C-alpha cells in the first residue's frame with residue numbers, strides 16, 4: 001500500500017528532470033526512488049520470515065493453537081510465551097526527522113541555503129520562483145525541487161526560467177517528505193554556495209508536519225485569500241520563518257485587510273517576518289532577495 | 299490525508315522494534331497525541347487499523363492518549379491552557395509564550411508476546 005495516500009499503488013512517486021521525462025520514467029519505476037513504504041513493507045516481510053526461519057515452525061503452531069487452548073495443549077504453549085511491555089517513547093516522525101537531519105548535513109556541507117516554500121494551491125509559488133530565477137538565477141545559483149501531485153508543468157516553467165529542476169510527482173500524496181527530498185537531491189547534483197528552492201505541494205495542512213531539512217520555511221499567502229488563513233492553518237504559520245504576501249498588485253481591487261492579517265499571523269507566530277510582494281510587477285522582490293542573502297550569512 | 303502516512307510510520311517503527319525484541323505478536327499499543335500535533339483524532343483512529351493490517355500489530359488493541367495543550371509565558375512565567383494555537387498570555391497579554399504540552403506525536407509503549 002502507498003504510504004502517502006493508501007491508494008494501493010507503491011510506484012506512483014516519480015522523480016523527473018524535464019528533458020529526460022521519457023527515458024527516466026520506466027527506469028525509475030523499476031529501481032530506486034520509488035515509494036519507500038514498499039521497501040519498508042518488504043523489509044518487514046523479510047523480517048518476519050527471518051523470525052520464522054530462526055525459530056522454526058513453533059511460531060505458527062503457537063498462533064494457530066491459541067484458539068484451541070481451552071481444549072488441549074494448554075501447558076505446552078503457555079509455558080512457551082511471556083508478555084512484556086516495551087517502553088519506547090518514540091516520536092512517530094522520527095524516521096522523517098532522521099532523513100531531514102541527513103539532508104540538513106548535506107546542505108551544510110555544500111553551504112546550500114534550502115528554502116521550503118509552502119502555501120495553498122495557486123498563491124503564486126512558481127511565479128515567484130520564475131521571477132527570482134530570471135532576475136537572480138546566476139547570483140543565487142538557484143536549484144529547484146518541484147512537488148506536485150501530477151504533471152511536469154511547474155518543472156517546465158522553472159526550466160524555461162533557467163534553473164536545474166527535479167519534479168517530484170507524489171500521485172495522491174499531499175506533501176513532500178525528507179526521504180523524497182533525499183532521493184531528488186541525488187539527481188540534482190547541486191554545487192556549493194547555491195540556493196535550493198523546494199516548492200511543496202499546494203496544501204497548508206500536511207506539509208507542516210514534515211521537516212525536509214530546510215534552512216528556512218517560507219509560507220506564501222496571496223491577498224486573494226482570506227485574512228484568517230493563519231488562524232485556520234496555525235501549524236503552518238507557526239513553523240514558518242518568513243511569510244511572503246503575494247499578489248499585492250491586486251490590493252486596489254480587493255478588500256484584503258492587511259493589518260488584520262498581520263495581527264492574526266503574529267498571534268500565531270510572533271517571530272514571523274513579512275514581505276509583501278507581487279510576482280507580476282516585481283514589487284518587494286529586492287527585500288525578498290535581501291532576505292535570502294541574509295540566510296547564507298548566518 | 300497525512301494521518302495514513304503517520305499510521306504507516308507507527309506500524310513500521312513497532313514492527314522494527316518488535317523484531318528486535320523477538321516478539322511473536324503485539325497485543326497492545328499506546329499512542330500519545332497532542333492537541334497541537336496536527337493530527338485529527340477521527341482520521342488517525344481510522345488510519346491505524348488500516349496500516350496495521352498484515353503486520354505484527356494486526357491484532358493489537360490501540361489506546362489513544364490525547365494530550366491537552368499547556369503553555370507558559372516567558373514574560374510573567376505563568377502557565378495557562380492556550381486556545382488552539384493562540385498562545386497570548388491571559389495574565390499579561392504577552393505573545394512570547396511557549397508550549398509545554400500539546401505537540402506530542404509519540405508511540406509511548408507497546409505490549410508483546412515473546413517465546
Ligand SMILES: Nc1nc2c(ncn2[C@@H]2O[C@H](COP(=O)(O)OP(=O)(O)OP(=O)(O)O)[C@@H](O)[C@H]2O)c(=O)[nH]1
Pocket residue numbers: 119120121122123124125126127128154201202246247248249250277278279280281
Ligand atoms: N495578479 C497577480 N497574479 C499572480 C501573481 N503571482 C501569481 N499570479 C497568478 O496566480 C496564478 C497561480 O500562480 P502559480 O505561480 O502557478 O501558483 P502556485 O502557487 O505555483 O500554484 P500551484 O503550484 O498550483 O499550487 C497564475 O495565474 C499566476 O499568473 C501576482 O503577483 N499577481
Ligand SMILES: [Mg+2]
Pocket residue numbers: 125126127154199
Ligand atoms: Mg506551482
Ligand SMILES: [Zn+2]
Pocket residue numbers: 371372373374375376387388389390391392
Ligand atoms: Zn504573561
